[in-house]
Amino acid sequence: MNSEPKTKLGLIDDAACVRRAKELLAELNVDLDPETPVEQLGVGYWQLTEIAKALSYDTSILIMDEPTSSLTKNETEFLFELIAKLKQRGIAIIYISHRMDEIFRICDRITVMRDGRHSLTDDCANLTMDTVIEHIVGSQVGEAFEWVERPYDTSGEPVLKVDRLTAGTKVRNVSFEVRRGEILGIAGLMGSGRTELARALFGIDPIDSGEVWIRGEKRKIRNPSDAMAAGVALVPEDRRTQGLVLDHSVKDNILVTILSKLRKGVFVDDREGNRRAEQFVRKLSIKTDNIFKKSGLLSGGNQQKIVIAKWLAIEPDILILDEPTIGVDIGAKTEIVKIIREFADSGKAVIVISSELVELLAVSDRLLVMHQGEVRKQLRRQQIRNEEELQHAIQNI
Amino acid sequence: MLSKTSEIVGKQKSLSFDWRKYMVYIAFAVVFVFFAATLYDDGFLTTNNLLNIIRQTAIISIMAVAMTFVIGAAQIDLSVGSIAALASLTCALAMESGFGLLGGIVAGLGTGVVIGLINGLLISRLAIPSFLVTLGTMIIVSGAAMWITNTAPVPIRDTTFTFIFGSGNIGPVPILLVWMLVIAVIGHYLLRKTGYGRRTLATGGNENAARFSGINVSNIKLWVMVGSGTMAALAGMLYAGRMSSGRYTFGEGDEMSVIAAVILGGTSLFGGTATVVGTVIGALMIGMINNGLIIMGLDVSQQNVVKGLIIILAVAFGKKALKR
Known part of the structure; x- marks a missing residue:
């Protein structure tokens, strides 16, 4: 050519x-x-x-x-x-x-x-x-990336239980659980099936076999609205193509997931919508002139916070984040880590997929290591002393 | 450093005037003042002439309001002109065959709903690009419109029908203006204020992100096509009412005027941003240019050349101003 x-x-x-x-x-x-x-x-x-x-x-x-x-x-x-x-x-x-x-x-x-x-x-x-x-x-790792042992509810029913899930060729026979207040990290090489697992759980890709139980109830997830109804939210791996409508305002992007709840008769309740958007901009300290600014004009970190805001807006029980800090500056990274922790502290379940091991080790209470679509290892955070050990765990499969 | 530059860029953008958004209003004002000044003595500004412009524009506007949703969702509908023709005939035929006023309305609108559904299903379920689907249905439907009566026009004798659909006046106000305003107001609120409108624009702005936000993008595509088909059928019935007959020639080439009105109005050809008010102004502007050029004494061929030039100029100027 x-x-x-x-x-x-x-x-x-x-x-x-x-x-x-x-x-x-x-x-x-x-x-x-x-x-x-x-x-x-x-x-x-x-x-x-x-x-x-x-x-x-x-x-x-x-x-x-x-x-x-x-x-x-x-x-x-x-x-x-x-x-x-x-x-x-x-x-x-x-x-x-x-x-x-x-x-x-x-x-x-x-x-x-x-x-x-x-x-x-x-x-x-x-x-x-x-x-x-x-x-x-590298050696210098900021304090925010220091792991803090967080108590979480190990008793009772898991919020999410995945049983022998198979989807396409990239997710094979995957089983795991996530409990209230727990942050589960998923590590693995690129192409190990982590993203595909997230897509299947959110109803983007069809599930071929296996079961998904949410708070003790078996749920069928055929599309993203099923997943949302079951309380699952996904911050996708590519915010520019999957997360945001870059031409639309900060406000429109945040509210797009809750349009049907923001009703006043047949119309969207814009006053309430603006109030909620303002609230998220403040809570997640999204740096923007106002909520009507085009989201494409904001920096990567602020864009990612908009994506997180739009999913926090549906008040999910399970928040899945796929590479949440990719292309995000160090300041915003720290803040995103903080947001993830706070959300988990409120008794919700979080799954974090990341190739940045520092960050994965900072937030995770437990880790899955995936390889060729299968879960190869399940490690408690305490079992891993440092990043090198995790790197070895990922490489030596 | 990086955040600083982006801040400055952000500031500049938010301070500068959004040209594309208001381009159509500026262009409309310029053209209006130009014609008003140069053609004043020829009666451009008389109420009668202005109402004429609206009569000639109303039908295009109605189709263009629905097309705003179609293009806003990053689709296109080329079949509107041919749907208008077929609907004028099915409507007239139903009344001729004794199904009465209501039968005519149902047959006419039904034609549009069915063709819109077929367009929408092919686009959303088989994932064929809307350009190809509607190019195909445009040819099929215009063929069917000629075939159904062997190109013969079908007269409409029901005066209630002709009054409601196109030729009546309420006081000094032509009923076509009423139709246009009603459809424009409904379209405006549907697009700006309802969840459906917002989801349509999200789908057009980034279909993938819309899907990842739980929006059923297939249904959005289906409904914009049904809306467009239905409004095209209404347009066909308005033609029929005005001319007291159904004809296969109605709506010929209208798809281009309709698309031009929508784009001129500030709706992005790539979807995501759309404005019904802009669309109506865009349609009025095209009608006004037509009218002005006729009064100036230009013949049809010259009118087309000038009209095309003005459209390109307006869109190009809007784009250029946007870049700066």
Whole structure:
């Protein structure tokens, strides 16, 4: 694409295209008919096609960003062989990954970045996994991210009980419970099924089998309004595409979940609506000129607080937050952690999904570690001494 | 640092005048003053002429009010003109066949409801883009309108019908103006003040976020299409009432005037922001331009060229001012 051989007339030379594509694929040792539409191929082949495309420019440096996140084990092996071959041909490869074992297997040198800054570069031979994790984690962790042991109700019925839940291919046979006042953290690599679990519980993706019990009652969740009726709220992973209507005001975004409750005859009670919106802006200290400002004009942290506000507005029993502090500055992060704790303290159940282990360790009373759609470990917070131990728990599955 | 810059940007934006929102009112005023000054001697400002403009605009306005919801939900309905034609015929045929006034009304409106439902179901349940669905139904429905009577017009003899639907006057006020105001007021409150209106705009603004907020976006899409079909049918019946007949030529090309009125009024073509009042002003402006150009003595071809230019200018100016 964009580098097609041209005929004398300047048109795309189809025959030459097929020939060149065949050459490229043969170089990669991929057995594919170049004229198959990419759609019909498996995800693994998409990656390979992507690599072939990158090589079609006579590449000398190839950057791969989490190339294995959607590959199966066999496909990953195949990719590694390919990387070795490309290396021999003199192509430099920058390989970005969360997965330590892969990095140590195929890389010659490692660079660690943290918070947008360079933190370490050294030959693999000089490094151990421990030192790398140390550098990823860093040493300075603010006080707000100190874990506070919180008492919560371990007796009685759990607020949420999930029993052998299966949804699609990414959530398999997942069982767990969350109790009153408890914050459950879910850790795992990208693509481990954490987000998909949240989506299934909120009715975005269909549940194939398994049961969801809420406060001792079995509930059927087929769509988000079922979930909301059952008292479940989800702060989704991407606030810009899933959380907010960026063109709409702060107020409209906060109230969108409770429009049917804010009624005065057939109309929406705007006076009451404004009052509630103001209340949330104050309570969560959302920094905005007024409640009528476009939410897209606010900073990431304030936008995220709007999303949290719109879900607190329905007064849920179970609040699920998927990567709640992604792209949020440190100040807002601390505040969001505080909001989560306060909500749990009021006797509600919270599930926090996060790739930021500091934050996960700061808020969680208990942790699930997910891998390939399954819950592999359930840990009480007391069992984990520090971030390194959690990082090891996630990596060494 | 970062928060500081965003604060400044925020301040500038909130201080500056929201041009796109008020563009239509400014343009309307400019065009009105221009015609009033240059065509004063030709009688542009006479009550009679102004009422004429409203008579010519009312039917487009009614369709445009419903289209505001459609475009606000980030959909489009190209079939409105052809629905108006078919509804004028089904309505006239029902009355001719002795089903009476009520039968005619039910047949006419029913035509719009059914076609709107078909549009809406195809869009929401089969997830076909509304542009394609309504392009298809537009062709089918306009074909059906020609076929149903072999292109022959159907006369309407019921004077109650013709009075209510289009040709009557209440005192000095044409009944078309009453229809237009009633539909505009209902549309305005429905959009601004009800949960349905807010959900429609949320769906148009970000369908994914709307779904993640528990909004049934399929139903929203279904209902905006049903609304648009029904209002198009009402428009067809108003044509029929005015002309005392049903004809397959009614509403021809109206979809473009209707869409132009909505966009000119300040509704975003990409959905999410919409205004019924703006839409009505937009429709009136198009009607006023038509009227003024006729009085100026331009023929139809010249009128079209000028009309198109004014629409592009108004929208482009609104956009440019917005960027600055």
